[in-house]
Amino acid sequence: MFRLARQTACFNRSSSSRRFQQTKGIQCMSPKQTRSSSCDDIWKRSIGRAMTSSSIGVTPTSTNSHHRQIHSSSSPFRDAILSTEEEIIKPPPPPAFQKLLIANRGEIALRIIRTAHALSIPTVAIHSTIDSNSLHVQHATESVCIGPPSSSESYLNMDAVCDAILSTGADAVHPGYGFLSENAEFARRIQEMNNVAFLGPSPTAITAMGDKIQSKRIAREAGVNVIPGFDGVLQSPQEAVQVAKEVGFPVMMKAAGGGGGKGMRICYDEQEVIDTYPLCKAEAINFFKDERIFIERYIENPHHIEIQLLAGSKKSSTSPKGIPVTNPFPIMDGMKEYEELQILCFPERECSIQRRNQKILEESPSVLLSPEIRAEMIKQVKSLVRTVNYTSAGTVEFLVEDDGSDFYFLEMNTRLQVEHPVTEMITGVDLVRGMIDVAAGRGIPQEYLDLVYKDGDSEEDLEGKVVPHCGHAIEARIYAEDPLRGFLPSTGPLLQYEEPPSSILISSSGQKEEQCQIRVDSGVTVGQTITQYYDPLISKLISYSPNDRSQAIAGLSKACDLYVIEGLGGGNNVNFVQDVLRQPSFQRGDTPTNFIDMHYPDGFDGVILTKEELEEVSVIGALLGEQRRHVLDYPPLTLVGEEMKKDCQEKDGKEEKVVVVCLGGMFGKAYEVSIGKDLKTMAVKSLSPFSSKEEENEGKEEDMEKKTSKVTVDQLSFHPNDTIAEVTVNGVNRAVQVGVEDNTGLFAIKMYGAKVDILVMSPAEYELSKYMNEPAVVDTCNLLLSPMPGTLISYAVKEGDHVVEGQELCIVEAMKMQNILRSARSGVIGKCIGVVGSSVHADEIILEFSSEEQGEEEENELQQ
């Protein structure tokens, strides 16, 4: 009996001690460790954690009770071991909450689940029917379906979410971002529930900061810089000049009644104000019947810079002088309590790269801000936070002059922002953990306070102090939007999806390799479908360099190269991100908010590679084509003598081989690549296109042909079943993505976001291909093309019908939505080309108009 008991006890002990270690590992993770441990690791750990807690369903407290049970029924020998163990490993503090419900989906839900599980808090995921198999549901401890796919009926449906909170017994709710995160009504309803905490600011704070005009007024009162301006009746041009002088030049003048940017005039000096005043006045009276004129400081090329903050009040037992409190546990009854608002301000984030107010690239810290300006900004932020008694995480957004000299309050976001990871990367602080502790009334975690509050700092110093940080982090938002099709959302399954590794080496020629940390916050995995119901965000890709900005940029660029996203029925914006990263002005940090309008006035046509890069691509293409052929085709198959086999192999491996690489298919730009005997030194020669061969003058052509450049390839690792090839070209290590060959051997290579179709041909093939006719470009003006991939449901017209503009032509179903395609012109239907019931791909011809009547309006447009 004794023996048996002992064995059982030993078993129990080992399992429980393992559990303790695990807990400890997570609890004691210092900021530094959080940063250096890979995202994957955190992932696995949190998953493992989730499994443990769900399978055992206990908190450490109950583990302790388990110990006691064993204790009472076992030998003194084992008692000794157990007691030492208990001395060494302090039990972690109890979890802040019993159950955390995340009122969100996608990557942010996963992000919150990760931290919650690390803190031993079980989680509840809510989801719509279409999300029932998504990652946030899989990783949460439990999940509740709250409605149909449409977000107004599910994630935005307050009643359903509140029901989910009640039915699961969650005692905390994290709203994430978007959806209900800045809805004061939702926060209020949660506050009114018994013992449920809202992980965010109070409803009053949300309301105060939610209204743009009101928040500006509050900010001004709190001593925050707001854009100087005037809004009222002016009597004379002189008065206008006076106001303009007070506001400071340049100023923007417009009729106050006019909305938006309408009738906006910018004046750089007094004379311009005098000239503009009558125009403005006349406009105000004539068009808006409102004499008031609006004058505001005009900020040219402003930067969008924001301060992340974490504020929390805590019942404390010491004086509220900012001296840290050492006792991490809830204080005992009877002690004197102080309510103290603690505020941590994090280094600023620059989010100026925006497209139609949608941020694309965010980084921290900004290159623009001087320490003095930053300190001033932080002082004002703290003042604002105290004014509205703001708790939890929040962000104050500013517009900053492009010389960094001055800043103006824009608005305050009362939620955890999309771009919070950049702040986490450079400071090592887990903002979600901060939100959890603050909401639980524990205040800001002590180790985070310790980062800032050190002995010997004066109050004045502390006020403008930022959380210490090192290095530089950049985040790119990866959207399922096709920049080549005017950023149309792409919806469909992710056929291939591979995230970049958590740590990558970057190298530039002649310098030693440096490491970059990569964090990917994603909410999807391979095979899953991006639907049109929600935000098309695939993931957030964050690159962190402990050294400087340029390395963080290089790291992000390489991470983009390593990020495999295929499918979706369309493109994604990785190529656009790459192109922005390649812009010299971005690399300089010259990034005003109109960066994209300035650099892409006519939209985006894909990354354009330089001459050298094209040569490198052709060399890589030649090698990949050759290698793929080798791996697949050798040894030669049957019926050939051994001698011949050997001959083939030897010849291929040891002789200099010349191939022609056509970039962009058979009729694209051709390069002749001589693969050296050592398989390392390549000679690349640009071949002149066939069509222009005769037209161009001879001398010029010779110059071009003579120009041969050398490219060295030190290493190339690629297996045909992989997507990514690692290659060292001219001493620089880079990654390219290689697509699957089509039947004619054409495959695509992606490098620096540019997708290049590669056709590797023998010189003989290339010689003969000059006789081939280039495929004729189909004249689409007379055709109706399918605007999206889908199924042709029906035709509303038949051949020979006369149609008028706007008449329904056919229905194409895509993603369960029936889209009616209407005629954009009047004419006669020539031919119905599609087959009803069959699938159509994007740009497939559905219908042809009779060619006799050519309308002027020839664009067919999609109306739903």
Added chain:
Amino acid sequence: IFQATKHLSTSTRTAIENDPSTVKAAFRQRLSQERARALMGGGETRISKQHTRGSLTARERLSLLFDSNTFRELDTLKSHRCTEFGMEHQDTPGDGVVTGHGLVNGRIAYAFSQDFTVLGGSLSETHAQKICKIMDMALRIGAPVIGLNDSGGARIQEGVDSLAGYADVFQRNVDASGVVPQISLVMGPCAGGAVYSPAMTDFLFMVEQSSYMFVTGPDVVRTVTKEEVSKEDLGGTSVHTVKSGVAHGAYANDVAALRAMRKLLDYLPSSNEKSTLPSKPTEDSPLRSCDALKYLVPDDPNTPYDMKHVISSIVDNHDFFEILPNYASNIVTAFARMEGQTVGIVANNPLTLAGCLDIGSSTKAARFVRFCNAFNIPIVTLVDVPGFLPGVGQEHGGIIRHGAKLLFAYAEATVPKVTVITRKAYGGAYDVMSSKHLRGDCNYAWSGAEVAVMGAKGAVEIIFRGKVWLIFLNFDGILF
């Protein structure tokens, strides 16, 4: 050399002329001249005309089809024997077709390539003999035959001899069928009787813009049926790859088409001898886990998805060669590799017509299954089929007869058959799609798959017809 002997006496001259060395030297000279002439085909002007059309000559095509410098030509100088209608003056070495053998990625293959520059590539008695010769050789050693067709048709001057030539080729096509793979690449006009030889080969490909196939041309059509139609609309690539299903694929130009043929040959065995099945070493592990499969097939039985995504996930290197991609796309037929071994894949594609079986898809798949069976290629069947396509058109078109072809093909196939039901298999179509009752070797169903006579809703409507109240009783555990 006879010029140089002019000053000599007649007897000496005769002696020199009859000297074996002189005779042989003359012969050698003539031979090299004839060879040079044969290599030039129809001459410079016709060659450049062919090039301006965007086409290659017969020999250029062969040089691209085979590994460099491996083509060995046969019967280079063989000429026709016709003496009618002035044909005796038409001296044509090679007689409009280039035949021979060579290596395709190291494996031997036989090919003929019709030369449009020589008498329009028309088929004569000797032309046919040359083709028959290499087909016989290919059959003897067991190697594939590739025909590059570019011919104006029968050589009318030869009359029935030419027709006999066609029939000789047809007979070889049939004899070779199921013994060695036969591939036709129609690279130019192909009309009348000429269409049948390519149609009887295993695979037929076309080249866009330059090739068309029809039994009777637009002129005859106009006289007989009064229909006005262009060559392209009557028998161009868009017709045969999409509507008629005659051609198994089309490529943009000659070079692309020949590259594709080389790739296709890599999948095929050289003959029906099992040992000739090609295998290519791959580093794609058979244990590779494929996470995408968890999500690619939607739970909702009515949501379409592209079965090709599933195929590309499960085969080596995501690489497969689709046969007839644009015709009856509710079924996918493709060659691919698994662990380096060629497999034939037959899969319903819910993207079109919900993946159901109709006349087109049944015949398409039946022919593919029979080819695989003949050449020892294992068949992987991916099933997501709601049944046969209902409709008057289908019934009147003989869906019963055509559906039976697929059933027959699967039932007679003795190659390894692996079947995976990805989502649903209903009714008779379940039986047809390589069910285990048709000697399927391994039949799997993915989690969530439904195998039934029909969908639950339809079944309830039939079983509980007129006794709806029983449904409620039944749920309470009361027998009905």
